[in-house]
Amino acid sequence: MERIICLVIGYVFGLFQTGYIYGRIKHVDIRTSGSGNAGTTNALRVLGKKAGIITFIGDVIKAVVAGLLTRLVFHGSDIDITVLLLYTGIGVVLGHNFPFYLNFKGGKGIAATGGIVISLLDWRLILIGLVTFIVVIAVTKYVSLGSLSLVTGFVIEFILFVQMKWYSLGNAFKIEAYLLVLVIAALAYFQHRGNIVRLINKSENKFGQKKEGL
Incomplete structure (x- = not known):
């Protein structure tokens, strides 16, 4: 039951579409402009720096706050808090990517995924993820590749940290946690499927051009 509640908590927070809300304040629906995405990069391209x-910070914060609420509500639960945080995180990404009140057309969940990493409260995961994201984009100019590198790195680092006992996670919950981080990565890859095809075809837009989104 706790797992379902965490998914619901996450989904509700994920429904706060920062880019869409900011755009509506400016009388613009960013889902009908640029790449048609409600994420950070499209907000940047359509409405400016x-x-x-604001969109990036808002989408990160909603995941962090959802995680904090999960810690508060389920402190002392028999289920490892990391597992519950990951369920909450998946809920946030689902709410961000597929908001029911916007016909399930939201963002791509990368900023929200960054918020999930922060909510785990491990500075190493946060630092490595941030450096990976920035370096890949700086070198390649592809936001999509930086985004996918972030989530892929998160999966590898999380599993490695737990296996090396650098991150505390009860043995009974390891496999479940590994599957959850894989689901988070799979959601990112699914939302970036068009970007992946363009990367393979070498037709993906680089940062500073017209399309891409978080």
Whole structure:
């Protein structure tokens, strides 16, 4: 039951579409402009740097706050808190990517995924993820590749940290946690399926051009 509640908590927080809300304040529906995505990069392209920053921060914070609420509500639960945080995180990504009130057309969940990483409260995961994201984009100019590198790295690092006992997770919950981080990565890959095809075809837009989104 706790797992379902965490998914619901996450989904509700994920419904806060920062880019869409900011756009509506400016009388623009960013889902009908640029790449048609409600994420950070499209907000940046359509509405400018300020909109991009606000969208990114808002989408990260909603995942962090959802995680904090999960810690507060389920402190002392028999289920490892990391597992519950990951369920909450999946809920946030689902709410962000597929908001029911926007005909299930939201963002791609990368900023929200960053918030999930932060909610785990391991500075190493946070630092490695941030460096990976920035370096890949700086070198390749592909936001999509930076995004996929972030989530792929998160899966590898999380599993490695747990196996090496650098991150505390009860043995009874290891496999479940590994599957959950794989689901988070799978959601990111699914939302970036078009970007992946363009990367393979070498037709993907680089940062500073027209399309892409978080």
